[in-house]
Amino acid sequence: MQRFDVLVVGAGPAGSATAHGLATAGLRVLVADRARFPRDKPCGGGLTTRAFRRCPVDPTEVVEERVDLVELRFRYGDSVVRKAAVPVIWMTQRRRLDAFLLDAARAAGADVREGVHVSHDDGVVSLDGERVIADVVVGADGANGQTAKSLSLGGAIVHGVALEGNVPYSALPPDRYRHRAVVELADIPGGYGWVFPKGDHVNVGVGAWADEGPRLRDHLAAVCAAHGLVPEQLENVRGHRLPLRRPGTRVAGERALLVGDAAGLIDPVSGDGMYECFVSAGLATAAIEDLLAGRVASLEPYGVALDAELAPLHRASWKLKRALDRWPRASWQVARTRLLWRSVERLLLGEIGSPGEQRGLARLPLRLLDGLGS
Numbered sequence: 334m335q336r337f338d339v340l341v342v343g344a345g346p347a348g349s350a351t352a353h354g355l356a357t358a359g360l361r362v363l364v365a366d367r368a369r370f371p372r373d374k375p376c377g378g379g380l381t382t383r384a385f386r387r388c389p390v391d392p393t394e395v396v397e398e399r400v401d402l403v404e405l406r407f408r409y410g411d412s413v414v415r416k417a418a419v420p421v422i423w424m425t426q427r428r429r430l431d432a433f434l435l436d437a438a439r440a441a442g443a444d445v446r447e448g449v450h451v452s453h454d455d456g457v458v459s460l461d462g463e464r465v466i467a468d469v470v471v472g473a474d475g476a477n478g479q480t481a482k483s484l485s486l487g488g489a490i491v492h493g494v495a496l497e498g499n500v501p502y503s504a505l506p507p508d509r510y511r512h513r514a515v516v517e518l519a520d521i522p523g524g525y526g527w528v529f530p531k532g533d534h535v536n537v538g539v540g541a542w543a544d545e546g547p548r549l550r551d552h553l554a555a556v557c558a559a560h561g562l563v564p565e566q567l568e569n570v571r572g573h574r575l576p577l578r579r580p581g582t583r584v585a586g587e588r589a590l591l592v593g594d595a596a597g598l599i600d601p602v603s604g605d606g607m608y609e610c611f612v613s614a615g616l617a618t619a620a621i622e623d624l625l626a627g628r629v630a631s632l633e634p635y636g637v638a639l640d641a642e643l644a645p646l647h648r649a650s651w652k653l654k655r656a657l658d659r660w661p662r663a664s665w666q667v668a669r670t671r672l673l674w675r676s677v678e679r680l681l682l683g684e685i686g687s688p689g690e691q692r693g694l695a696r697l698p699l700r701l702l703d704g705l706g707s
């Protein structure tokens with residue numbers, strides 16, 4: 334039987350970032366994943382600059398493209414292109430990013446086990462049947478993980494679903510997508526389509542409410558058609574769930590907590606989750622250090638800290654999501670304005686934590702969207 338201060342279940346960005354933080358703080362941490370790395374995970378692989386800045390180690394060496402052009406389109410027709418002063422999204426591939434982050438956790442001193450299944454049975458945690466004792470358990474096992482349920486955490490999480498695939502640049506007009514993220518607002522309930530540039534290919538995807546699942550391939554085909562592609566040209570098409578937390582979701586107990594997708598932290602409107610992985614990993618590390626140093630009696634303050642940091646952003650995102658679903662054309666008229674772009678750029682850069690922090694005239698379109706989504 335092995336003993337650790339902390340067991341982290343899952344080595345995606347949330348788990349590896351948490352393990353990195355805990356190991357750096359000198360704690361004995363074990364991070365375990367059923368996959369062997371490098372492994373892939375369905376994802377657009379776009380690190381917003383705010384996520385990039387919160388990443389515990391500089392991920393530049395796994396960045397394939399910097400995006401400073403954002404092209405927004407409505408129903409595959411009307412469009413605007415906005416240019417940012419500096420890159421707002423850093424494009425990577427999850428196969429590369431996740432292996433890089435896990436290596437960083439290992440280098441910081443975390444014990445890493447790959448290719449092992451973590452199970453929970455009546456409060457006993459085992460790795461492929463071998464019992465592990467840890468003072469704290471961190472659920473970082475993603476959208477389909479079982480840790481939350483077995484620790485009586487989570488709940489109140491609703492799901493979106495997303496599907497994506499890759500197309501080599503050789504199949505596309507030269508330079509059309511370089512440095513550019515294309516976002517298709519296209520009557521896809523609860524979501525949108527995207528085309529993201531990578532080193533030698535673009536990533537094409539769609540996200541939507543979970544009950545759009547049966548129609549997701551049709552939505553993806555429509556996005557392909559709008560870019561002169563047929564779905565058969567997409568390689569490695571894969572889908573995955575997007576867990577969206579509702580207020581009241583319990584993310585921490587006495588000696589256990591959830592980070593990243595396991596906690597349902599995906600941004601409801603953008604579908605991004607890596608910023609939230611890094612924010613939750615940082616707060617989880619601080620909360621666990623406090624608990625193990627005897628400064629607090631439980632990990633519950635983590636939930637409060639998480640709400641303080643993410644709830645204003647996610648509340649605004651829920652409203653914008655409702656506005657886009659209910660009043661797509663009116664929302665588009667606001668979304669395409671230069672004045673709204675000012676706030677979007679500042680949010681992507683992490684200069685403001687939520688739309689509510691924007692000041693001056695630029696608040697006007699935000700208020701309109703807030704009204705449409707109320």
Ligand SMILES: Cc1cc2nc3c(=O)[nH]c(=O)nc-3n(C[C@H](O)[C@H](O)[C@H](O)COP(=O)(O)OP(=O)(O)OC[C@H]3O[C@@H](n4cnc5c(N)ncnc54)[C@H](O)[C@@H]3O)c2cc1C
Nearest residue numbers: 343345346347367376377378379451475495593594606607
């Ligand atoms: C199609 C799609 C596109 C997306 N695009 C973006 C984007 O461009 N930008 C962005 O910021 N976010 C994006 N997201 C969201 C992002 O992918 C997630 O927020 C992110 O992967 C969450 O990371 P995580 O570490 O919480 O979980 P994951 O990355 O899902 O990692 C969980 C890990 O836990 C392991 N695991 C699960 N159960 C067990 C077990 N019992 N034992 C051991 N290991 C276990 C799994 O093998 C996995 O490695 C996208 C999501 C989807 C579905």
